Amino acid sequence: METGLYTFGDAGTSRVTGATVSPETRLRHLVEEIELADQVGLDVFGLGEVNRGFYSVMRNFPNERIVLGAMACAEAQSALDMTVDYVKQRKAFGGVLWDKQAVRQRLADCQTRIEAGRQLVYHAASQDAAGHDCVKEVSMVKAYCGELVNSVLYDCVQFHGGMGYMRETPVERMSRDARVQAIGGGATEVMLEEVAKRM
Numbered sequence: 001m002e003t004g005l006y007t008f009g010d011a012g013t014s015r016v017t018g019a020t021v022s023p024e025t026r027l028r029h030l031v032e033e034i035e036l037a038d039q040v041g042l043d044v045f046g047l048g049e050v051n052r053g054f055y056s057v058m059r060n061f062p063n064e065r066i067v068l069g070a071m072a073c074a075e076a077q078s079a080l081d082m083t084v085d086y087v088k089q090r091k092a093f094g095g096v097l098w099d100k101q102a103v104r105q106r107l108a109d110c111q112t113r114i115e116a117g118r119q120l121v122y123h124a125a126s127q128d129a130a131g132h133d134c135v136k137e138v139s140m141v142k143a144y145c146g147e148l149v150n151s152v153l154y155d156c157v158q159f160h161g162g163m164g165y166m167r168e169t170p171v172e173r174m175s176r177d178a179r180v181q182a183i184g185g186g187a188t189e190v191m192l193e194e195v196a197k198r199m
């Protein structure tokens with residue numbers, strides 16, 4: 001039996017019938033192919049070594065944590081840019097919000113922490129690219145940047161005021177999406193355990 005993987009979502013040639021079929025039909029044929037292989041006892045869909053799956057997944061952890069850290073910094077930067085634009089035009093109490101020292105200093109603090117997160121991402125990525133053991137560094141990236149994006153989004157919503165709570169503003173949606181950054185790909189506490197083990 002020929003083995004391989006379909007690309008989900010593409011129309012194309014079915015390896016079952018040879019005809020050009022829709023994505024749905026290709027998916028159905030794939031399921032049928034797996035069931036058939038199972039029935040005849042063929043191990044045609046195994047990837048890597050049996051019972052060593054987690055070790056295969058582990059090899060991708062440094063890359064995953066660096067990418068998620070970079071994503072978190074980019075989300076935070078994007079929300080902060082929107083917020084700076086907003087407070088520079090929003091008038092309240094006789095001037096624009098940007099004129100309030102408390103507002104602009106907190107946003108400057110957000111910018112500083114985003115830059116710190118970004119530099120940590122670059123540092124961990126350079127260690128990984130050089131082939132060094134960087135579990136500690138990539139775990140720091142994941143823990144720090146996952147919390148950073150939530151803290152920055154909190155301030156961004158705050159300075160949008162009531163508008164920041166409304167579904168029509170991007171920061172409202174972004175503040176909900178940021179939540180996963182401290183959970184998915186390894187929760188902050190789990191990442192900090194990886195750091196603690198190496199201290």
Ligand SMILES: Cc1cc2nc3c(=O)[nH]c(=O)nc-3n(C[C@H](O)[C@H](O)[C@H](O)COP(=O)(O)OP(=O)(O)OC[C@H]3O[C@@H](n4cnc5c(N)ncnc54)[C@H](O)[C@@H]3O)c2cc1C
Nearest residue numbers: 057179180181182183184185186187188189190191192193
């Ligand atoms: C949108 C989304 C996409 C995802 N995508 C993928 C994916 O593509 N592939 C994949 O494999 N997984 C994926 N996940 C799963 C994700 O990695 C897990 O949700 C995450 O690792 C947390 O595990 P859990 O949900 O089992 O939480 P639990 O293990 O039940 O932990 C719950 C919470 O308890 C705390 N906690 C857990 N362990 C400890 C500890 N040792 N010390 C202190 N506190 C702790 C943390 O705050 C944690 O968030 C995804 C999750 C989400 C929400």
